[in-house]
Amino acid sequence: MTSSETVWVPKHLVALAQQVAAPQLTESALERRFGPRSTWAPAPGQIWRALRDDIGLLVLLLAVDADSVTAVPVTVEPITENPGSMLIEGEVTSLNSPVTVWPGLCRELPISLLDRPVDDVGTAARQVADRVARPQKVSEAASPLSADPDVSEARAALEDDLAAMTEVTATEVETTEAETAGGINIDALAPETLDEAATRLGAPLPVVLDLIDGKRAPTPQEAVIMREVFGAAPTATPPPLGLVTEFNQPRWRGLVRQRKRRDELTDSEARLALAYEVSAMAARQTGDQAPSWPDRIRRWAEAHQLDPDAAE
């Protein structure tokens, strides 16, 4: 067989693909429908894409809190209704086909997993919430093998995806803990050690000196490098909780992705790094009013010529 690069795509397949096009679901179409990213606010009844690494899931939001959502998974695969799932017909959604929602797999998810809104099913969500509140009993089949294998396998795969999405990784545990204190004696440092630190931190020497003096709080990644080079790192004051929580909102996901790509970080590392930087800038600003974190983030992004709504 020839390699896939040189393979000839049959014309009738291209024609078939044209017949089932879904232009209403492209990023630009969704942007027109839901507005720019920085205005997105999760609300009950919306279907969102939840994303972690390469795992993407659709979820229907039933309730929204500051830092989490109550949601049920949605699959674009009409499955015969059963005690754990129910169908939402095509006319209620903007998709080409009916979708299956899984009230039996209702979960509380961190809001930071939400990536973008893709649909709004409005009041149909109430029926789903009713099913979550009053789950149907599973009738006993004559044999475990007589259960529909497509349903049980689809459900098992969804459960595994949900578990993988909400699993707290070792890195996340580490980055959410406050940095440990450790003094650095600048007089004892050799010039080449300072040069190494500057190279690895990707920062000029004055910034490195500020970090050592404690004039500038290190991000967790900077603290790791400093510990490796100097054997110690100064204490980093954790950013305010309100700011960290604000960065969990999907409206800032564009900024998080840009930072994630630039520094090769995980989502949570990128969020925390951004929170440290905005926090450092906020600390230098004065004013009587309590800070509005969204405004602070916007100002910080402007100062760094970053656009939270930039296309990716």
Add this chain to the structure above:
Amino acid sequence: MDAYRELQQLGRFDQLGLKLLYTFMREEVRRFPVLEPGAGWTEDSVWEWVQSFFVAKGPQVTDAVLAQTAGLPSMERYLRRSIRNFLVSEARKTPVGSVRRKIEELLAATPKFDQVPSGTPGAGRWQLIGVQYFPYAGELRPLVAAAYSVPGVRAVRWSGERRAPLASDESLIAILEAVFSAAAGSLEVAELTWIFLQRFPAAAEFADAMLDQLAFDLAVAPFEDRPDVLVEVGERAREVYAQLSPSQRVLLPHLHKPVSDHMQVLGVGRTQAFEATRKLKAVLGELVPDDDLGENVILEVLRLCLIAP
């Protein structure tokens, strides 16, 4: 430009997306020997499966990739899983022709069954003789449960090139009776065929596609070709072994171990591993004789699975 950007720009699959489907299909179909054409896999035969997949799943897959995935890695993950699910489903219904012929033969030859006469509702369907049923219009799944409820039926699955063993004619007639009674209505042969294919599934499991290549090759190799099989094994154990899917043969020796071992052996997540072990236990319950020989048969099957793989 990659397949994901192409899809986002056009709102549909085009050259790059369809080539990606072809690449994945070419890799995945090899895990399903039961689907392999007589002349082996060719570019054309792989494209035919891409077309079958797209005809069956095109609208959903287009919607889902656009709505659910956020880049090439998540698109690839979604497509690979969809293709595997589709192929498992297709492999399970491969013997549809032979099962349909067998049902038609039994319905025609057994005086207990009768075809609904013309001029009455459901003409041409089949029903129990001597009753005036309306056509059955309910869910078919409860009728599968009725088919399973008939006791004493053995030899329930097949795999690869083996012809469908089904069960004895007496057992099959008893199952047809149970299904008609549960339906309390007349049924079409196509509906009966679907029910029988659920009751006597081919040995194809989702985890088959997740095995690493070495374990898979060992599990599907023709039994007599294995030089390491030097001992004679019981005929019944051979029958059971032949009816296990590749992943079930790999899993069986690890059945007593913790679920983390099952996850590792099968290359799947926790819930899918639970699902695979649940089904393997249920299948063994169906296949292994419930008599004095049962324990010996299961030991022989276990030994076969240990020998290769």
